Each structure stands twice: as structure tokens, then as C-alpha cells.
Amino acid sequence: MMRDHIESIPAMNSDPDIAIIGAGAAGIGAARRLAGGGFSVSILEALPRLGGRAWTYETPVAAVDLGCGWLHSADRNPWTRIAEEKGFVVDRGPTAWGEQFRDLGFPKAEREAAGRAFARWSERISTTPPVSDRASDALDPDSPWIAYLQALSGYISGDELEHISAMDYAAYNMASTGCNWRVPTGYGTVISSSLPAGIKLHLATAIEALTFEGRRIALRTSSGTLRPRAAICTVSTNVLAGDSTIWPSVLDPWRDAAARLPLGSNEKLFLEIVGDSPFAPESYVIGDAHDPATGAYYIRPFGSQVIECFLGGAGARAIAADGSDAGFARAIDQLAELFGSSVRRCLHPLVASDWSGTPSIGGAYSHALPGQVDARSALARPFDDRLFFAGEATHTTDFSTAHGAYESGVRAAEQAIAALAPNLR
Template structure:
């Protein structure tokens, strides 16, 4: 540890890197260090390149949501990366397998009616779960619930209507060909980061400096920005002195949902279309969404959310592979099982440094995001996608929260160095 610095940032994900970059841009005289528990930067933005594939895969965030106004769009292109503007394939079903056009029309009508009920509930002063807005016995309730698990990591019964109403990301969904994770890491390439340095205790009770304890020693900083997930905060993985019960309660009220991916390697990729799409069981809440040959690569990207994602995470590789192959074989024919194999899968819920995928608010807890974001004593600042008022669950929200946190630090520090 370098001893005394101006600003310590806890976490080298999109929020932490954005904080450090903005501090460097606005005040290059400040000494800033990012403390990262993992052996890599990027956090939930993580691109890998399996040796037998020769192509990058995004294990975490992969879509530039609301791309036209997403700050990561100019960042990625400024880094020389390629943004693919092909429309997301989610509304289609390859060859209408198991989900014919008349059923898709019926589902769209059910979704539109659900949205009308949600719009009415959003202005009701009493919050409620989104699941309360489902049509009793509605034939497409399972499909609506499955979609919720994909974008929130939790089912409709678990999510606040008022919180969902505040999400304001609109526009196209585009991708970074070289990987969203690579974009985030390259964005932070010039940021000083101490890897393998988990923060275990933050002592913010002193009059002058905040003390951050790590297995590699103790760091003293004039200000600190904490960007860890609500899963980490709720578990007490970082001890705060004095304690911060309001932060812990808020983190428990805005818990981590779960969405995981299973990538299957195709033996005969040409039999499937580039950027095709399949839903395994359109009427079920426990089903996968399958992106066929993204970018034309010889893989299928399976996506699972909510309770199904948790069950498959606990079950193991063989069970996760079998579930995906069973759903796909039910649509593509039993012989498909012999033409695909597991390449890699994610387990974000078992990652001790995040404990989930992204944060949703429970019914009645929409205001807890502001509690999470509120500074403590002026010098201890909080950021991360969970603190975003209107772009939560996204790398965009994480980035914007990091910029906000940096500005709060600059408003407190004034001039001078440590």
C-alpha cells in the first residue's frame, strides 16, 4: 500500500473505473488508487476468449442498452472497437419453432395489456409487486415472468412497480464486436489499480483520513468511493466503522437478481442462422432464451434468469448443459444433442465479489436506491449500478454513477494534495 493518498476507490468495475477516470480528468494532481478484490479489472463486464473458439465471449454485460444515448457507445468507438448495430433478435423465433406467429401476436397483446396496467399502477401512491398486475390465469403470464427474470434477474412478484417505473433507458440495443468487457477494461487502462486487494474494513470515523484495511496492508485516504454490489454490502463482506445500518438495510431491500449464461459450441454451425433466436418454452417462467450464432460465431448463447438461473447454478455444469440441450432438442430435433457441447457458463451468484448479476428493488423499496447513493459524512461516497436512479441493472448506470461519485468527491476535497 502506498500509504496516504487523496482518493481510494473500492472496486474496478465500470463504476469504479469511471470514478477514477473522471477524477484524473478534472484533477490530475490528485493521487487516486482503485482497490480491486479480483485478479482482473472490469467487474461484471468480463470478456473471455476460449482457446478453442478464436472469438471473444461476454460473460457479463454484452448489450449497449439505449445505444444511441449510451455513453459507452462513443467510448467504445473512441477506443477503436467495432459497434454492431444489428437489431437485437429477441422478438423473433427461428422457423416459428414452438412459438408460431399467432401465439407471438397473442403474447404481444398480453404484454401490451400488462403495460397498460403497469402505467396505471405507476402513479398509484401505494407501491405493489409487478406480479400483482398479471391477469389471473393469463395464458402468457409465464412468458411475461420469464422476460422479467432476463432483464431484472427476478420474477415479477419480487419487483417494485415504482422502481420499475423509474427506469428510463430507451432506444436500440447494440453490441461491441470485440466484447463489452474489453471496452470497459480498455477504458480504464490508464487507471492505477491494485488487483487481488479486497477491502475488508473501512474506518471512516476519524477526523482527517479514512482507513481502508486489506490483506496487503492499510491505506489512508482523504475520501473513498465504494462501488461494490448490494450483495457484498448486504452480506457484510466489508465492515464499516462506525457501522452503516441504513446502507445494509437498503442493500437488503435492493438485492441482487441473477441472470446466467451458458455458451454451447456447435459442431455444425452452418445449420443455424446468424443472429437467430429461440425461446425454449414460451408459456413457462422457467425457460431459456437462446441467441443462435451471435455475430455468426459457432456458438449458442443461452440466457437464464431468476429461480431457474439459481437452480442451474447450484446443480452443476452437466445439469446446466443438459437443460439447455433438452430445450433446444425439443425444438430442433433430438439429434441436436450430439451437435453441441458446453463451452463455458457463468455463476455470478457464486462469485463472492458480486453475489449476483444486478440489483432490483423489492416492493416498497424504490426509495432505497437513493439511500444507497447518499454520501456519508461527505468523504465516504457510494456508486454502482444499484445506486442509479434510472439506469440500474446496466453498465451505463454504473458509469454514470461513477461520474456522479467523482463530482461529489471533488465538491468535498477542495484544493491540495494528501
């Protein structure tokens, strides 16, 4: 959803003081901080819509969040305040996440044992982290719940524990308040409707190359070249480290930092429930706690006739490799195993995300590789007081979240203000 004052500008028609590359949560956060500050500001977004990895998609059944869907650490999340100021309802009620409807396939005793295994691993990560900084090295090798912990790692970080920095995970875990709320109309809707007035928006405008021309930055696009005095770069780490954009060699240290913070794999599938079914509103099941590629299923959120299947790590990579049709089939198989084969007739594929296949993004959210936790601070450093970096990957504790992205955008905007304000025309 976009407000009336927002319009896509197809051609480059002026050189702003500040250009923001990317109109996701970080770019919008930067724009909100810059609005009304006396600077001319333009946003360039490769996608034909606002929001980046925040996308509320309208289906005939319900609005669904293909990207971020939960206000994590909601009691201190700035999007909570923004949502309520804009008149959105924030649901603070309890959710079914982490439960198992009627103990199907995952009895209470097993859930408690699996929970204890996760708690022990989390405690080791925080108090006696492995010297290797490899999160998998904190596992009990004899635990029967390693597959379960790998599934959780897929949901949380988008990759297996072998590829996760223990220090990075611990930093996020310590900062999280564990308070998770929802917006019935969609988290993506909140974010995409929050761009302030006075910001020139160029949608479907990918950056082909970034160069430096004197004291200006040249941003070449298919619609022309924009030459701002400063720029805030919010592109994903996979884009910054990749070759879809031409970057000058002086940015190699930032690109190296981005490569040490790769995006994990996370995708969502949504199934429509048609006709009578055993699916209760606001219920949850994990498909198979002994399968690291299992789906996690949130059933009938807000009473809708929809099931959200969340896949991380190996499960999400399977979608990328085999396609969404195979993913839907596997999800239906898992639900039929738990609820009975009769549910097959009432489950219809609705929509699937494809974050790994979106060229301007290339994955889900970032995680630091073992031994690379310092890459977040390295990526957040400004270049020459005219190129500033934001995005969830630059936040040292709230990475992988929309609120971490927002806060990083505000931080980068304040850096740009401090650099340009003395010379404000």
C-alpha cells in the first residue's frame, strides 16, 4: 500500500543532496530521519514496489507477509510506535508459535526434551562459547535433538549451525526481549506505507554502477545517472558482495565485510484451506522435529483460511533447487502425516516467496560466518564522509530484523547529516 503523495519518477531529473539506495526498512528509516531537514532526498529502488524484504501480499483469501511478519522485540521495536501512530492495529495477544497442536507427531515429553537441549546449547553459546566461534561446536554430539536444533538454526539464521558465528548469535539472543507482536493488516504494509512526504521515489530503478566524480557520487541506472552529494547504501550483503552492480575498488573492504555476512535461506509458502478441515484458528505444528529441513506451520492466523509454512536453511534451499511446486507438495505431505490424509483435498497452494531468486536481494537475512562477527561494524563504517552504509546486516545486535534495519537507516542518515550540514546550501 502506498500513500497518495508517493509516485514513481521514471527519469533522473535533478541531483539531490542525498540519494538512498534501496527502499526497504533501512531506506525508509533513513528517509524518515532526513525528511524536513533541509536536504533534497531521492530513493532508488530496484523493485517495482516499496518495502524490500518486507512485503505484504494481497491474496483472494487474506493479506500475507511474504517477508518479515512479526514485530520482534516489539516492546522496543520502533515499528510498533510507527504502526500505531499511523492507525494500524498491533495485536499484542499470545500466539501459538512453538506449541504443537494436540501434540500431533511431537508429544509434550519430546518437546520438553528438545527444549532443554536448545536451552543447554544457548547457555553454552552465551557463557562458554567455542574457541572456534562455530555455533555447531557448542552442540552435545550425543544429543538426539541435533536435527531439531539445526531446524531452529534454519528458522533463526537461515543456515546450519556449522556456518553460524556463536558470538553473533549470542549478541542477538542477549538483545532480544522475546516479545513478538503482529499487525493484522501486515508488517510489510506498515513499512511500505511509512515513506514520508517530500522524498522523490524512483521504483524499478536498479543501480548498475557506482563511481565517484569529484565530490559527487555518480549512480548509473537504466533511467539515467544521479549525482548526489552523498548516498546511503542499504543493499543486501549478497548484492554488495556480488557482481550485479559495478563497485569501485576503493569499496573492496566493505564488499569483503559483506561477503563475511552472507544472507541465509528462508522462504514462506502459503496454503489455502478450502471447505471443512481439522485446522483450528491460531494453532501451530512443526512438521517433523527430527528433520532439519522441516517446515514450521502457523495455522489460520487471525482466523483466516490460510496456513503459513516457514522454511529455513536446508528446507528453503530445497525450494530454490526444486521449485515451489515441490515445496507445496512436501508441505502438504507433512500436514497429511500429522492431520490425516483427508486434509489433502482441502489444501491448495496459494503463494510462495522467492527471496533467493530475487536478483536485487538474493536471500533472506544476514548471519556472520564463524570468526567474522566484526564484519558488522566494518560494514557500517562510512566511506569518505559521503557514502554511508545501512541495512540489517550493519546492526550489531538487531540484525535479521526490520527494526534493526530501521535503526541502521536512522544511524546512517544522522551520519550523512553531520557530514553535509556544515556545507548545506
